[in-house]
Amino acid sequence: MDFISILSVFVMACFVGYYVVWSVTPALHTPLMAVTNAISSVIVVGALVAGAAEGSVISKWLGLGAVVLASVNIFGGFAVTERMLAMYKKKEKK
Amino acid sequence: MEHVTTPPWAMLAYLAAGVLFIMALRGLSSPATSRAGNRYGMVGMTIAMVTTLLTHGIASLPEIAGAIAVGGGLGFVTARRIKMTDMPQLVAAFHSLVGLAAVLVGLAAYLNPIAFGIAGPDGVIEVQSRIEMGLGIAIGAITFSGSVIAFLKLNGNMSGAPIMLPGRHAINLGTLLAILGLVGYFTQDQAPWVIAVITALSFAIGFLLIIPIGGADMPVVVSMLNSYSGWAAAAMGFTLHNTAMIITGALVGSSGAILSYIMCKAMNRSFISVIAGGFGAAPEAAAGGAAKVQRPWKRGSAEDAAFLMKEAENVIIIPGYGMAVAQAQHVLREMGDLLKKEGVNVKYAIHPVAGRMPGHMNVLLAEANVPYDEVFELEDINGEFAQADVAFIIGANDVVNPAAKTDKSSPIYGMPVFDVDKAKTVMFIKRSMGGVGYAGVDNDVFYMDQTMMLLADAKKMVEDINKALAH
Numbered sequence: 001m002d003f004i005s006i007l008s009v010f011v012m013a014c015f016v017g018y019y020v021v022w023s024v025t026p027a028l029h030t031p032l033m034a035v036t037n038a039i040s041s042v043i044v045v046g047a048l049v050a051g052a053a054e055g056s057v058i059s060k061w062l063g064l065g066a067v068v069l070a071s072v073n074i075f076g077g078f079a080v081t082e083r084m085l086a087m088y089k090k091k092e093k094k
Numbered sequence: 095m096e097h098v099t100t101p102p103w104a105m106l107a108y109l110a111a112g113v114l115f116i117m118a119l120r121g122l123s124s125p126a127t128s129r130a131g132n133r134y135g136m137v138g139m140t141i142a143m144v145t146t147l148l149t150h151g152i153a154s155l156p157e158i159a160g161a162i163a164v165g166g167g168l169g170f171v172t173a174r175r176i177k178m179t180d181m182p183q184l185v186a187a188f189h190s191l192v193g194l195a196a197v198l199v200g201l202a203a204y205l206n207p208i209a210f211g212i213a214g215p216d217g218v219i220e221v222q223s224r225i226e227m228g229l230g231i232a233i234g235a236i237t238f239s240g241s242v243i244a245f246l247k248l249n250g251n252m253s254g255a256p257i258m259l260p261g262r263h264a265i266n267l268g269t270l271l272a273i274l275g276l277v278g279y280f281t282q283d284q285a286p287w288v289i290a291v292i293t294a295l296s297f298a299i300g301f302l303l304i305i306p307i308g309g310a311d312m313p314v315v316v317s318m319l320n321s322y323s324g325w326a327a328a329a330m331g332f333t334l335h336n337t338a339m340i341i342t343g344a345l346v347g348s349s350g351a352i353l354s355y356i357m358c359k360a361m362n363r364s365f366i367s368v369i370a371g372g373f374g375a376a377p378e379a380a381a382g383g384a385a386k387v388q389r390p391w392k393r394g395s396a397e398d399a400a401f402l403m404k405e406a407e408n409v410i411i412i413p414g415y416g417m418a419v420a421q422a423q424h425v426l427r428e429m430g431d432l433l434k435k436e437g438v439n440v441k442y443a444i445h446p447v448a449g450r451m452p453g454h455m456n457v458l459l460a461e462a463n464v465p466y467d468e469v470f471e472l473e474d475i476n477g478e479f480a481q482a483d484v485a486f487i488i489g490a491n492d493v494v495n496p497a498a499k500t501d502k503s504s505p506i507y508g509m510p511v512f513d514v515d516k517a518k519t520v521m522f523i524k525r526s527m528g529g530v531g532y533a534g535v536d537n538d539v540f541y542m543d544q545t546m547m548l549l550a551d552a553k554k555m556v557e558d559i560n561k562a563l564a565h
Binding site: 009014016020026036040044050052059064069076078083088 | 116147
């Protein structure tokens with residue numbers, strides 16, 4: 001992909017992000033932070049590329065280190081979000 | 095360009111992952127759809143990871159599986175065990191990990207550019223990729239060290255009081271310019287020292303930026319670091335030409351930025367003044383009012399409070415950070431239940447900056463099984479205080495201070511606050527009369543005719559009220 005198409009995706013995603021985040025209810029702002037944390041660990045993609053590549057041993061270990069860190073975040077982030085969201089309950093109808 | 099070509103199906107898979115992440119955030123528009131949203135996020139992440147492994151040769155699969163298992167296990171156990179009151183620290187810790195991961199990925203890409211498809215066979219990295227890589231590492235490093243400081247402050251390992259270095263604005267600005275200058279120089283010379291100095295300076299500035307920021311501004315800081323972690327992921331996405339990373343980075347970046355904006359607005363502070371730091375340090379306004387005479391105030395007992403609330407028709411509870419510190423959310427919900435049994439209409443009112451991160455109080459009340467349709471935001475409930483018989487303030491202070499509306503010299507002037515002075519009776523739980531809120535200002539609410547001060551530990555006081563109510 002050339003730079004202009006990547007930039008286009010980025011700019012569009014910023015706008016999507018802007019509108020989607022404003023629609024999040026303030027009561028869920030903490031889960032929002034936890035889940036954005038989890039998804040920003042998609043940086044694991046870069047870590048996996050480095051960890052799987054041949055050519056530089058240091059690079060490979062840096063990559064594996066990044067895989068560990070990102071995995072903490074992915075599993076931790078989604079799990080803690082799930083835990084929080086499970087607590088939000090409506091009033092029981094009597 | 096000598097790019098390693100990503101097969102079209104993989105590009106589509108990354109796009110799908112990006113779309114699933116958008117849907118994950120979209121789900122959070124209501125608690126009812128939020129859990130489905132979280133699942134979309136998990137599916138998106140799985141797609142992104144599997145796609146990467148399939149397209150990049152799986153020669154080192156055992157090591158990678160091991161790394162995922164170690165990290166994932168650690169994350170999962172932490173997520174299960176963490177107390178809800180400690181959520182701000184956890185989020186800060188997670189931010190730091192994203193930042194550090196970005197730095198490591200950036201350095202790995204620098205050391206092995208051919209594997210990332212950003213260099214020719216001679217190992218010369220493309221100019222555009224050097225800028226993206228430099229910025230990605232810088233933002234990642236700032237996110238890391240900034241989040242570590244935020245974590246230490248939130249976790250109480252470090253004083254929440256702002257630490258002010260002389261000439262810090264000049265130091266910060268100089269460091270920032272030096273980083274940008276080096277990123278520019280990096281396009282001309284890909285020598286290791288350039289990237290090393292960029293990394294070191296960025297770690298330093300992340301540290302310098304957060305130490306002068308006081309405890310009360312932590313909601314802004316946590317949101318801001320959330321935003322940075324997104325921009326770091328986006329910058330790496332540019333380096334790797336990966337749509338999933340770019341979409342996610344943009345989402346997270348905007349999310350954190352919007353949350354910072356909401357927090358600043360709720361404190362009537364400009365983003366710049368928060369970043370400049372120092373809020374909650376020696377308060378000048380309070381010093382100006384040092385000659386203040388002792389004003390009379392009324393002390394109430396748990397029994398008085400219980401009696402008045404039993405007779406009330408409408409009670410509005412305003413929780414603040416003090417409730418979290420005292421772990422009083424569960425006994426508070428019991429109090430709400432007891433009052434509801436007496437036919438009292440109970441509502442909870444939450445200020446946007448209550449707690450140490452956006453939405454902190456909502457999570458704590460949800461944890462204590464308070465139904466979310468009894469919990470209201472500032473603008474939705476502020477008109478109801480005139481009809482309220484009791485405004486019950488537990489662990490909050492600045493967010494009910496009328497000085498924000500009337501006293502132009504107050505540091506919190508202009509901050510939107512609850513109109514508790516309109517309620518028939520105000521009950522204010524506070525440890526003692528000595529302390530003031532984080533803004534360091536006195537609160538006229540203490541001295542109003544209709545105010546009853548309940549001086550005790552928040553949890554103990556509510557327990558006593560519950561005992562009295564149960565009679």
